[in-house]
Amino acid sequence: xxxxxxxxxxxxxxxxxxxxxxxxxxxxxxxxxxxxxxxxxxxxxxxxxxxxxxxxxxxxxxxxxxxxxxxxxxxxxxxxxxxxxxxxxxxxxxxxxxxxxxxxxxxxxxxxxxxxxxxxxxxxxxxxxxxxxxxxxxxxxxxxxxxxxxxxxxxxxxxxxxxxxxxxxxxxxxxxxxxx
Amino acid sequence: xxxxxxxxxxxxxxxxxxxxxxxxxxxxxxxxxxxxxxxxxxxxxxxxxxxxxxxxxxxxxxxxxxxxxxxxxxxxxxxxxxxxxxxxxxxxxxxxxxxxxxxxxxxxxxxxxxxxxxxxxxxxxxxxxxxxxxxxxxxxxxxxxxxxxxxxxxxxxxxxxxxxxxxxxxxxxxxxxxxxxxxxxxxxxxxxxxxxxxxxxxxxxxxxxxxxxxxxxxxxxxxxxxxxxxxxxxxxxxxxxxxxxxxxxxxxxxxxxxxxxxxxxxxxxxxxxxxxxxxxxxxxxxxxxxxx
Numbered sequence: 001x002x003x004x005x006x007x008x009x010x011x012x013x014x015x016x017x018x019x020x021x022x023x024x025x026x027x028x029x030x031x032x033x034x035x036x037x038x039x040x041x042x043x044x045x046x047x048x049x050x051x052x053x054x055x056x057x058x059x060x061x062x063x064x065x066x067x068x069x070x071x072x073x074x075x076x077x078x079x080x081x082x083x084x085x086x087x088x089x090x091x092x093x094x095x096x097x098x099x100x101x102x103x104x105x106x107x108x109x110x111x112x113x114x115x116x117x118x119x120x121x122x123x124x125x126x127x128x129x130x131x132x133x134x135x136x137x138x139x140x141x142x143x144x145x146x147x148x149x150x151x152x153x154x155x156x157x158x159x160x161x162x163x164x165x166x167x168x169x170x171x172x173x174x175x176x177x178x179x180x
Numbered sequence: 181x182x183x184x185x186x187x188x189x190x191x192x193x194x195x196x197x198x199x200x201x202x203x204x205x206x207x208x209x210x211x212x213x214x215x216x217x218x219x220x221x222x223x224x225x226x227x228x229x230x231x232x233x234x235x236x237x238x239x240x241x242x243x244x245x246x247x248x249x250x251x252x253x254x255x256x257x258x259x260x261x262x263x264x265x266x267x268x269x270x271x272x273x274x275x276x277x278x279x280x281x282x283x284x285x286x287x288x289x290x291x292x293x294x295x296x297x298x299x300x301x302x303x304x305x306x307x308x309x310x311x312x313x314x315x316x317x318x319x320x321x322x323x324x325x326x327x328x329x330x331x332x333x334x335x336x337x338x339x340x341x342x343x344x345x346x347x348x349x350x351x352x353x354x355x356x357x358x359x360x361x362x363x364x365x366x367x368x369x370x371x372x373x374x375x376x377x378x379x380x381x382x383x384x385x386x387x388x389x390x391x392x393x394x395x396x397x398x399x400x401x402x403x404x405x406x407x408x409x410x411x412x413x414x415x416x417x418x419x420x421x422x423x424x425x426x427x428x429x430x431x432x433x434x435x436x437x438x439x440x441x442x443x444x445x446x447x448x449x450x451x452x453x454x455x456x457x458x459x460x461x462x463x464x465x466x467x468x469x470x471x472x
Contacts, residue, residue, distance in 0.1 A: 105323070111436055111439060134400035135320055158273060159233040
């Protein structure tokens with residue numbers, strides 16, 4: 001992220017880029033709520049972004065300062081709407097061959113998400129779990145050697161007490177529904 | 181001779197205090213034995229949520245209370261610090277048990293008979309079973325849940341200084357409703373405690389209502405699902421069949437991360453009509469909840 005060579009500092013583009021990158025990184029890194037982490041950074045970040053836009057109007061330099069939530073970082077996340085409560089059966093984001101998507105309703109808080117996370121990680125073959133409370137979509141990264149079955153994932157969601165809406169397995173484009 | 185009279189006097193004072201303040205501790209224990217889980221659950225009241233199967237939630241809350249305005253002849257002023265710990269465990273996805281153990285530190289700062297007396301002990305414990313017969317999860321964060329509660333309130337032990345129920349085991353039963361809609365959370369509960377100690381002790385009817393507003397994040401997203409801050413407003417009431425009634429307004433704040441929560445609240449008395457014990461002047465508490 002900070003791999004900026006001295007030669008690249010010759011231009012104003014790279015100087016501004018050097019400023020804006022750690023600010024954007026810091027804003028995304030913090031585990032604190034958004035208003036806490038954005039408050040001390042929002043002003044310099046806004047200024048930096050404005051400078052970036054102004055100074056680089058003729059270039060596309062600003063496009064090279066991605067945020068963690070940008071589509072270039074995670075296409076699966078970017079494909080889902082950022083609204084608070086989109087339709088539960090929203091169109092499925094594209095995934096790779098090892099990620100299962102689970103739509104879950106009723107996860108109203110970070111602790112709820114932790115319940116889902118901990119139950120899914122007990123399932124053999126689950127390598128990683130990422131949860132978006134805004135969309136209710138749970139990204140489950142499966143092992144390539146011994147991936148979990150859909151039934152195992154359904155059972156794990158059932159144990160959380162939340163409502164399973166839909167599961168899309170990586171090798172199966174068809175979705176299967178069921179209430180937990 | 182004089183020493184014996186003083187000792188007998190102190191003994192009587194302690195005995196009367198135990199009886200009179202016992203009922204207060206029933207309420208305290210009930211108020212402390214509150215939430216055990218998550219999702220916009222209140223600080224003092226109950227929420228219709230629970231841990232996932234096989235997981236624990238531990239909630240410890242340190243409370244400070246001042247009791248004043250004693251209309252009895254004892255004219256007691258009491259300061260109390262309590263540490264109430266609740267441990268919840270989910271047996272099924274819709275069934276959980278909660279054990280509440282309060283530890284009380286009491287100091288009699290003033291009375292008509294004696295001053296400067298202090299005592300420490302375990303208050304009345306409660307064991308509750310929470311069963312959720314109905315839920316309707318209508319959106320990613322939206323849910324409505326109804327929980328039925330049953331349990332028992334147990335005496336804290338023979339050495340307990342502030343033993344509210346003596347040796348009686350009093351059944352508790354009630355219902356809890358919770359609803360979450362986006363940034364808004366509403367909870368309500370009614371709990372009835374049936375005192376088995378005879379006519380000298382009234383039954384207790386507890387009622388709570390709460391509203392929680394998620395201050396941040398305004399919208400959950402892929403990168404903002406790890407923490408939240410809530411503003412809390414609660415009404416906590418207790419009516420007893422002898423005519424006693426207390427109602428508190430409890431504003432507070434709660435910070436929730438993925439596996440821990442910190443909450444704080446102040447209890448401001450709105451209405452108090454107590455005939456046999458001091459009134460609560462003010463109370464506040466800070467709590468920590470762990471999920472594992």
